[in-house]
Amino acid sequence: MAGMATHRKSGKGRAFPKGRQLQDGALAEVSDLLENQTVKRDRLIEYLHLIQDRFGGLSAAHIRALAEVMALSEAEIFEVASFYAHFDLLKDGEAPPPFTLRVCESLSCEMAGASALFAELEVRHPEMRVRRAPCMGRCEVAPVVAVGHHHIGQADAKSVQAAIGKPLVLPDYEAFEAYREDGGYRVLEACRAGAHSPDEMQEMLLQSGLRGMGGAGFPSGRKWSFVRAEAGPRFMAVNADEGEPGTFKDRYYLEREPHAMLEGMLIAAWAVAAEKIYIYLRDEYPEIHRILSIELQALENAGLVAPDYIELRRGAGAYICGEESAMIESLEGKRGLPRLRPPYVAQAGIFGRPTLVHNVETLHWISKIARGGADIFKSHEKNGRSGLRSYSVSGRVRYPGVKLLPAGSTILDIIKASGGMAEGHEFYAYQPGGPSSGLLPARLDQVPLDFDTLQEYGSFIGSAAVVVLSDQDSLRDAALNMLRFFAAESCGQCTPCRVGCEKAVRIMEDKWDRPLLEDLCEAMAEASICGLGQAAPNPILTVLRYFPEAV
Numbered sequence: 001m002a003g004m005a006t007h008r009k010s011g012k013g014r015a016f017p018k019g020r021q022l023q024d025g026a027l028a029e030v031s032d033l034l035e036n037q038t039v040k041r042d043r044l045i046e047y048l049h050l051i052q053d054r055f056g057g058l059s060a061a062h063i064r065a066l067a068e069v070m071a072l073s074e075a076e077i078f079e080v081a082s083f084y085a086h087f088d089l090l091k092d093g094e095a096p097p098p099f100t101l102r103v104c105e106s107l108s109c110e111m112a113g114a115s116a117l118f119a120e121l122e123v124r125h126p127e128m129r130v131r132r133a134p135c136m137g138r139c140e141v142a143p144v145v146a147v148g149h150h151h152i153g154q155a156d157a158k159s160v161q162a163a164i165g166k167p168l169v170l171p172d173y174e175a176f177e178a179y180r181e182d183g184g185y186r187v188l189e190a191c192r193a194g195a196h197s198p199d200e201m202q203e204m205l206l207q208s209g210l211r212g213m214g215g216a217g218f219p220s221g222r223k224w225s226f227v228r229a230e231a232g233p234r235f236m237a238v239n240a241d242e243g244e245p246g247t248f249k250d251r252y253y254l255e256r257e258p259h260a261m262l263e264g265m266l267i268a269a270w271a272v273a274a275e276k277i278y279i280y281l282r283d284e285y286p287e288i289h290r291i292l293s294i295e296l297q298a299l300e301n302a303g304l305v306a307p308d309y310i311e312l313r314r315g316a317g318a319y320i321c322g323e324e325s326a327m328i329e330s331l332e333g334k335r336g337l338p339r340l341r342p343p344y345v346a347q348a349g350i351f352g353r354p355t356l357v358h359n360v361e362t363l364h365w366i367s368k369i370a371r372g373g374a375d376i377f378k379s380h381e382k383n384g385r386s387g388l389r390s391y392s393v394s395g396r397v398r399y400p401g402v403k404l405l406p407a408g409s410t411i412l413d414i415i416k417a418s419g420g421m422a423e424g425h426e427f428y429a430y431q432p433g434g435p436s437s438g439l440l441p442a443r444l445d446q447v448p449l450d451f452d453t454l455q456e457y458g459s460f461i462g463s464a465a466v467v468v469l470s471d472q473d474s475l476r477d478a479a480l481n482m483l484r485f486f487a488a489e490s491c492g493q494c495t496p497c498r499v500g501c502e503k504a505v506r507i508m509e510d511k512w513d514r515p516l517l518e519d520l521c522e523a524m525a526e527a528s529i530c531g532l533g534q535a536a537p538n539p540i541l542t543v544l545r546y547f548p549e550a551v
């Protein structure tokens with residue numbers, strides 16, 4: 001029933017005769033929240049957010065009421081809600097948790113003193129809930145603390161205290177009018193008016209050499225051709241989950257020029273004739289959620305997109321939902337469990353339909369290339385490689401941040417672009433592309449950090465999340481930090497990954513038993529369904545290979 005929540009009466013005809021008693025008050029509250037919405041199964045995670053935002057947690061009574069409204073079983077809702085770290089499930093009669101401080105525990109934050117800050121905050125704020133949490137995508141200002149919805153960079157006890165109760169502040173970004181005045185959306189309009197064909201734009205992408213910036217590096221033009229080869233209807237999903245620790249380039253672009261991504265998205269959607277677009281944005285980026293909500297409305301007001309053509313969705317704290325098939329499960333309102341392939345998402349993605357999935361930065365470049373031609377990307381050459389990379393740089397450098405450099409840049413180029421090493425630190429090791437890429441020694445300083453250049457070193461560039469480590473950092477601790485992350489984020493679907501990550505953590509906390517770790521790594525790499533389990537051994541194997549003295 002369009003325009004309002006569909007309510008099913010309790011009692012006769014209920015979809016689930018067993019379970020907790022429906023409470024009229026909770027049902028009225030949930031119904032009020034969903035008023036003016038067409039209740040859809042795939043929007044379950046959005047509804048859970050609505051309830052939690054309003055009531056501070058997910059009570060059993062509200063879950064029961066939501067089950068009623070959605071004609072689902074309580075168990076189904078509970079199963080989904082409990083999968084995501086950001087949902088607080090409350091037992092009967094339990095009060096919502098107190099105000100929460102989340103201290104980032106990723107490698108860059110740890111190196112910047114997050115553990116000590118966590119301990120201090122726990123002592124200073126006994127009235128609050130102080131938690132450790134995975135990477136918040138702001139590593140250039142480590143250590144980071146989330147104070148409710150706020151994220152405080154270079155945090156200390158004082159700045160955390162000062163942020164409590166403050167409203168969200170949006171960064172100064174290029175809004176619709178400014179982008180439009182600067183020639184924005186002209187290429188899109190030309191495409192739609194028939195001045196360019198999808199084949200032509202696809203060819204331009206192939207010529208540019210653009211590859212997926214989400215980590216897998218699949219040539220973007222080829223991806224379009226695969227999706228276009230499938231019979232419609234087709235969908236599109238924008239991957240704005242940016243969960244790989246150390247990565248913050250997507251946030252960087254969205255906080256500055258969101259319309260570059262949005263126009264790239266609309267050009268790509270036009271090329272594959274997508275019926276609808278979903279943007280899956282990580283929950284750690286509330287400012288960007290606000291920016292995108294405003295700017296999507298501006299696109300609608302300008303008549304560039306039809307109402308409801310684009311749906312903005314909020315993730316809920318699950319790294320695995322960055323993996324494209326898990327993201328699609330989440331977009332369908334389910335737990336983020338990666339799917340077995342084939343079929344690939346280009347063949348059977350959202351609701352089983354062919355789906356084009358692109359990372360935010362890939363789309364950013366698509367609009368730039370569509371406007372400026374293949375050469376604006378391709379002409380950047382270095383060390384035999386062409387193209388550009390947005391390296392997210394953090395750790396022991398003087399000026400961390402996103403560094404846009406030729407794709408063939410080496411770690412020395414990146415350190416130089418970051419102002420050199422931080423005072424008092426000597427370059428010792430680096431993580432080239434998130435924890436999935438492991439750790440390389442400083443002596444490998446002539447390798448271009450691009451797709452396909454790091455395999456022989458047991459690594460890969462992934463999302464280009466570079467963390468620079470110094471003589472003062474422990475490689476053993478760094479690798480353990482990475483494996484703890486994988487153990488916490490494994491979806492648990494396959495045994496080698498679930499058990500392997502946990503077991504590896506236990507061994508690494510104790511004495512590194514090389515034969516045992518190597519066996520474990522082999523099983524994980526070979527028998528895991530998705531990239532998480534397949535790449536999780538990399539920190540262990542690279543430390544064993546390059547830094548045997550560290551363990």
Ligand SMILES: Cc1cc2nc3c(=O)[nH]c(=O)nc-3n(C[C@H](O)[C@H](O)[C@H](O)COP(=O)(O)O)c2cc1C
Pocket residue numbers: 211212213214215216217218223239240241242243244319320321322323324325357358359360362363530531532
């Ligand atoms: C464990 C795992 C996590 C991932 N996380 C992300 C992510 O946060 N953002 C992203 O764009 N891609 C991520 N990817 C890659 C996506 O599966 C997919 O390749 C990408 O979104 C495709 O877009 P692209 O071709 O434009 O890069 C992840 C992959 C794996 C295996």
Ligand code: SF4
Pocket residue numbers: 320337338489490491492493494495497498528529530531532533534
């Ligand atoms: S490899 Fe790990 S994260 Fe991936 S599907 Fe298997 S258990 Fe889940």
